[in-house]
Amino acid sequence: MSAEDQVRDSIDHLFRHRAGQMVSVLVRKFGVTNIELIEDAVQDAMISAMKTWPYSGPPINQTAWLIQTAKNRAIDHLRRSAKSESIDGYDFEIRKELRDETRFESELTEDQIRMIFACCNPSIPADSRVALTLKIVGGFSVGEIARAYLAKDDAIAKMLTRAKQKLRTLDLEFPAGAELNERLDSVLRVLYLMFNEGYSASEGSDLIRRDLCEEAVRLTRILLGHPLTSLPAVHALAALFMFQSARFATRTDAAGDLLLLADQDRSQWDRGMLAGGLDHFRMAASGSELTDYHIEAEIASLHALAPDYCSTNWERIIAGYDTLLARRFSPVVALNRLVAVGEFRGGEAALVELSALASNYMMTSFNLFHVTRAHFLAKLGRYGESIASYARAAELTKNDAVLRFIRRKIEMLESYE
Amino acid sequence: MPNYLLLLHEKPSDFSGLSPDAIQAVIAEYVAWSQKLAVQGKLIGGQKLRDEGGKHLNGFGSEFRATDGPFAEAKEVIGGIFTIDAAGYDEAVEISKDCPHLKYGGWIEIREVEPTH
Numbered sequence: 001m002s003a004e005d006q007v008r009d010s011i012d013h014l015f016r017h018r019a020g021q022m023v024s025v026l027v028r029k030f031g032v033t034n035i036e037l038i039e040d041a042v043q044d045a046m047i048s049a050m051k052t053w054p055y056s057g058p059p060i061n062q063t064a065w066l067i068q069t070a071k072n073r074a075i076d077h078l079r080r081s082a083k084s085e086s087i088d089g090y091d092f093e094i095r096k097e098l099r100d101e102t103r104f105e106s107e108l109t110e111d112q113i114r115m116i117f118a119c120c121n122p123s124i125p126a127d128s129r130v131a132l133t134l135k136i137v138g139g140f141s142v143g144e145i146a147r148a149y150l151a152k153d154d155a156i157a158k159m160l161t162r163a164k165q166k167l168r169t170l171d172l173e174f175p176a177g178a179e180l181n182e183r184l185d186s187v188l189r190v191l192y193l194m195f196n197e198g199y200s201a202s203e204g205s206d207l208i209r210r211d212l213c214e215e216a217v218r219l220t221r222i223l224l225g226h227p228l229t230s231l232p233a234v235h236a237l238a239a240l241f242m243f244q245s246a247r248f249a250t251r252t253d254a255a256g257d258l259l260l261l262a263d264q265d266r267s268q269w270d271r272g273m274l275a276g277g278l279d280h281f282r283m284a285a286s287g288s289e290l291t292d293y294h295i296e297a298e299i300a301s302l303h304a305l306a307p308d309y310c311s312t313n314w315e316r317i318i319a320g321y322d323t324l325l326a327r328r329f330s331p332v333v334a335l336n337r338l339v340a341v342g343e344f345r346g347g348e349a350a351l352v353e354l355s356a357l358a359s360n361y362m363m364t365s366f367n368l369f370h371v372t373r374a375h376f377l378a379k380l381g382r383y384g385e386s387i388a389s390y391a392r393a394a395e396l397t398k399n400d401a402v403l404r405f406i407r408r409k410i411e412m413l414e415s416y417e
Numbered sequence: 418m419p420n421y422l423l424l425l426h427e428k429p430s431d432f433s434g435l436s437p438d439a440i441q442a443v444i445a446e447y448v449a450w451s452q453k454l455a456v457q458g459k460l461i462g463g464q465k466l467r468d469e470g471g472k473h474l475n476g477f478g479s480e481f482r483a484t485d486g487p488f489a490e491a492k493e494v495i496g497g498i499f500t501i502d503a504a505g506y507d508e509a510v511e512i513s514k515d516c517p518h519l520k521y522g523g524w525i526e527i528r529e530v531e532p533t534h
Contacts (some may be wrong), residue, residue, distance in 0.1 A: 015437035018437070047432045051465060051468065053448065055465075242431070
């Protein structure tokens with residue numbers, strides 16, 4: 001862990017969250033066409049705090065101070081950019097708003113949800129939505145997003161600039177009726193991808209990736225804080241996130257190498273998080289709609305509730321994956337299903353099904369296909385074939401953490417031969 | 418105990434790319450430092466000097482010349498000041514050594530305040 005990571009680990013991300021809140025509030029006041037000016041104003045306010053608070057100490061109401069400062073900066077920027085026609089009308093009553101804290105908090109929730117919907121709008125390029133949401137609502141910096149994605153700062157900055165051009169043209173009204181469901185689908189998809197980006201094993205700073213998971217959970221909670229978006233599908237997603245988050249710390253060993261579910265120390269799973277996951281899972285069951293998130297959450301809950309790997313309810317897990325695959329084919333889901341098949345009906349059965357999938361190029365060009373195959377071959381004592389499959393997987397793997405995992409397996413198998 | 422003035426010199430920097438997280442971490446470090454002093458009863462006060470504006474006044478009488486400065490482009494400015502209570506220069510130096518200002522590339526001028534009574 002770098003020194004910077006240690007500092008970051010010790011703080012609660014208050015400023016990051018405040019940044020997203022301030023942008024959301026100021027967008028309501030000044031309009032989304034001014035998004036970049038608003039982001040600058042918020043950044044200025046934060047820097048101003050950094051320069052002043054060390055000497056004077058932080059003000060009693062930090063939020064009020066930051067929002068007031070950002071508002072003043074935004075007005076300054078607007079005056080300077082000669083868009084001043086209605087500035088006096090902008091000099092809104094933020095002080096009054098802040099005095100009524102309950103109302104402010106509920107408006108803040110709405111402002112943020114409106115902003116989340118905007119960043120996840122289907123007209124924003126799909127590959128930019130997660131980054132845009134992290135930047136605008138999450139308060140992540142360009143550098144942080146770049147680190148999470150192992151991308152260059154410039155590339156992320158360009159992507160965000162393009163996405164914001166589109167964002168500026170959007171109507172930020174709270175979607176209603178049938179539109180709400182459609183728009184919410186897009187939002188949940190973005191949060192799902194955000195979480196997975198953080199959860200997937202990768203090199204680079206682990207903490208920033210963990211931050212993505214936490215951010216996805218935080219934004220999901222914001223949605224759950226509003227009656228219009230506190231819906232069963234959102235609870236299902238929250239349940240899924242929490243079941244997965246409970247295992248976060250046990251996915252790697254002390255050296256940072258990957259640990260499979262079977263090898264994870266279940267005593268280290270976060271009980272509070274699991275309980276929270278169950279609460280959301282119960283609330284997710286209140287509707288008539290069954291989403292992919294419901295099914296994924298159910299599968300995650302079956303893992304989370306099993307006292308040990310052997311007593312996992314594989315039969316129900318297979319049924320869950322069957323349902324998911326019937327809805328939409330996905331190589332990852334198909335392979336995860338086969339792991340469960342292997343546990344429930346044995347390695348031979350899994351290998352037969354794997355062979356059936358081998359005609360699909362999408363499968364055979366996927367490293368996990370070969371990892372899964374190698375896994376079952378090793379279990380059946382077919383070490384030579386297993387090594388060959390792991391070697392094929394290694395050829396298809398770019399991710400260093402996964403590569404290390406594969407090499408460790410090969411070394412172990414070579415010692416058996 | 419004598420008072421010491423800590424003048425925090427710094428290079429004006431561009432912080433536009435700094436993340437809110439990093440900003441929060443910087444503030445937390447300074448606040449931890451000053452709060453420790455406050456608890457020990459050694460902190461008299463701190464003041465931030467405005468980055469913008471500033472005047473240099475020269476001359477006398479009809480020769481008064483007020484010029485703008487220091488500028489944001491200056492190589493170095495005094496960002497702010499702290500006043501502390503210390504037994505002597507040794508202690509004042511010890512206290513200042515922990516100030517995060519040094520870690521962030523600034524330097525600290527320490528001056529004893531001449532007691533006038």
